[in-house]
Amino acid sequence: MYRTHTCGQLRVTDVNKEITLAGWVQTIRKFGAITFVDLRDRYGITQLLFGEQLQPELDANPLGREFVIQVQGFVQERSNKNRNIPTGEVEVQVHSFKILNKSAVPPFTITDETDGGDDLRMKYRYLDLRRNAVKKNLELRYAVSRATRNYLHEQGFMDIETPFLIKSTPEGARDFVVPSRMNAGQFYALPQSPQTFKQLLMVSGYDRYYQIVKCFRDEDLRADRQPEFTQIDCEMCFVEQEDILHMFEGLIKHIFHEVKGVHYKEKVERMTWEDAMWHFGNDKPDIRFGMKLCNLKKPASVFLQKTDNAALINGADFKVFDDAETVIxxxxxxxxxxxxxxxxxxxxWVKRPQIGMKGLVFIKCNADGTYKSSVDKFYSEDKLKAIAEAAEAQPGDLILMLAGAEERTRKAISELRLEMGKKLGYRKETEFKLLWVLDFPLFEYDEEGNRWVARHHPFTSPKPADIDVMINNNPHIEDAAKYLEHPYANIKANAYDLVLNGNEIGGGSIRIFQRPLQEKMFAALGMSEEEAMHKFGFLLGAFEYGAPPHGGLAFGFDRLCAILGGSESIRDFIAFPKNNSGRDVMLDAPGPIDEKQFQELNIILNLPE
Structure with a gap:
């Protein structure tokens, strides 16, 4: 055998045992006639002691960093114990060793605090994966996967694979497409999700399905986005929204317990989409802290039907506020x-391009009850006090105000709230807070295309109370400026998102399962009958054969792992990720193919000059 034990296994109880270890040389330390070596494998580090009798052999066959070696020896108790590692009370007195493979000098140090930059480490990712910090991330990913499978198995779910080569139905993100050699001029698409397949499985009677599955979207990348990513994909028959929420609250709490040792006993809070937007400026609020938004000037927006505080800022001749669509x-x-x-x-900070605001107004609520503002010229102290009361500010607080176009301002104040929460220590990595966001609009209006688009996806059912509104009204809009008056603007989706610490980790809906309603949805999105049949005829046909009520949810697996691991980037939890340009710099992919492959696929490249 190459080894009798791993490098993380030996303890004081193993003293005097003769053992064999194999692994990689982490460090070498020479002290006169003896040499200490830290030997590393996936499981840990064991200190080796090469005595005086082995020095001639070491001189003839010197060891280097990342050499793969095998040693035989006896376990003995260390005189200088290392309490920082599990094996730190023992070492191995080596009596023989063998170099299994030498190593070139690594391009960076294989340690947690490495000297390798991101690009270099991604080029040599197979070396980066040896680092303990990366290994811990992949171990956490495996633990989340294992906990998920165990929970869903106990709940009667069945793991069923769905195809990767499917039909392209361009909606939402761009598809990755794959040419077919056997069907010249035709292409498969890689699935953005198994959405239609899991619905077909419900029609087939597999009433509890799941998959931990790869999905593909050809879109611009950032820290929490990759061209290929993983979902925990689930679907259930004969369920209503409450059944889904109960089932998957159980899953996430089980993962917390198994992976982080956290017993999440609190009731998971619920919030409507309108309240999330009104109080927090986004549909995935971080509720670990307060600092709610105070809407001082209400825009003419479909979801903002609350009372505003415009009287507090009107009539001061302050053009920044007077000309703004909204002030928050x-x-x-x-x-x-x-x-x-x-x-x-x-x-x-708010002027940065990614935030996009022109400036910031502040009011200091001094501890002595006085007020000082950057707009003192326009607002009396009584007015400043009234604004402070509306914002629920206390003595000692600082009021921050943004003004401008509705969408940009709401997004900016939301980001500013998160930034202040971080500065003030409210966003602790060790604290977890779950939230269900409910009652999303079913549709958004695309003014440029003068049509409705699905906020979630075209298979999401309206709330039961809104089904008749959808069925009995024509989706066409005569006057684009009056789209807010159309009945479709107020239809609520039977959809739900699960939010963790300000991140959407899961989302789903109760699905449409009756052909007439699904056809009405396609028509509302501007699809002709012919287009709907061409793209989704298989699904409409399936609904003719006793499709049951069903619904589901998908978790962003990579993102969930990153949050549990205390990281902002999902790349840290993917073994072989792509960079921000969608490239695998280790493989140098994507890359060209040879002319013979083009000929087999009947493809002619027409690249720009």
Missing amino acids: AIAAPGCSEYTRKQTDELTE
Whole structure:
């Protein structure tokens, strides 16, 4: 055998045992006539002691970093114990060794605090994967996968694979397409999700399906996005929304317990989409802290039907507020003593291109009950006090106000809230807070295309109370400026998102399962009968054969792992990720193919000059 034990296995109870180890040389330390070597494998590190009798052999066959070696020896107790590693009380007195394979000098150090930059480590990803920090991430990913499978198995779910080579139905993100050699001029698409297949499985009577499955979307990348990503994909028959929420609250709590040792006993909060947008500025709010939005000027938006506080800011002849579509404030607790430099830094932060605001207005709510503002010229202290009361600010707080176009301002104040939450220590990696967001709009209106688009996807059912509204109204809009008055603008989706610490980790819906309603949905999205049959005739046909009520949910597996691991990037939890340009720099992919393959596929390249 190459080894009798792993490098993370030996303890004081193994003292005097004769053992064999194999692994990689982590470090070499020479002290006169003896040499210490840290030997590493996936399971840990064991210290080796090469005594004086082995020095001539070591001189003839010197070891280097990342050499693969095998040693035989006896376990003995260490005189200088290392309490930082599980094997730190023992070492192996080596009596013989063999170099199994030498190593070139690695391009970076294989340690947690490596000197390798991101690009270099991705080029040599097979070396980066040896680092303990990366190994822990992949171990966590495996633990989440194992906990998921165990829970769903116990709940009667069946793991069923679905195809990767499917039909292209361009909706939403761009498809990755695959040419077919046997069907010249035709292409498969890689699935953006197994959506229609899992619905077909429900029609087939497999009432509890799941898959931990690869999905593919050809879209621009960022820290939480990859061209290929993994979902925990689930579907159930004969369920209503409450059944889905109960089942998958159980799953996420089970994962918390098994992977993080966290007993999440709190009731998972619920919030409507309208309330999330009104109070937090986005549909995935981080509710680990307060700092809710104060809407001082309500725009003419379909979801904002609340009472605003326009009287507090109107009539002051402050053009920034007067000309703005909306004005929104937050109160940052305990920040009234921010210096001019600190408020200037926040102003520059909101001016960054990714935030896109022109400036920031602030009001200091001093501990002595006075108020100081960057707009003192326009607003009296009584007005500032009234604004502070509307924002629920306390003495010692700092009110931050943004003004501008509705969508940009709401997004910007939401990001500013998160930034202040981070600065003030409210967004702790060790604290987990779940939230269901419910009652999304079923449709969004595309003014450029003068048509409705599905907010979730075209297979999402309306809320039961809105089905008749959808069936009995024509989706066509005569006057684009009056789309908010159309009955479709107020139809709610029977959909739900699960949010963890301000990140959407799962989303799903109760599905349409009756052909007439599904046809009505396709028509509302601007599809002709012919187009609907061409793209989804198989699904419409299946609904003719006793399709049951069904619904499901998909978790973003990579994102869930990243949050549990305390990282902002899903790349840290993928063994072989792509970079921000969608390239695998280790394989140098994508790359060209040879002319023979083009000929077999009947493809002619027409690249721009």
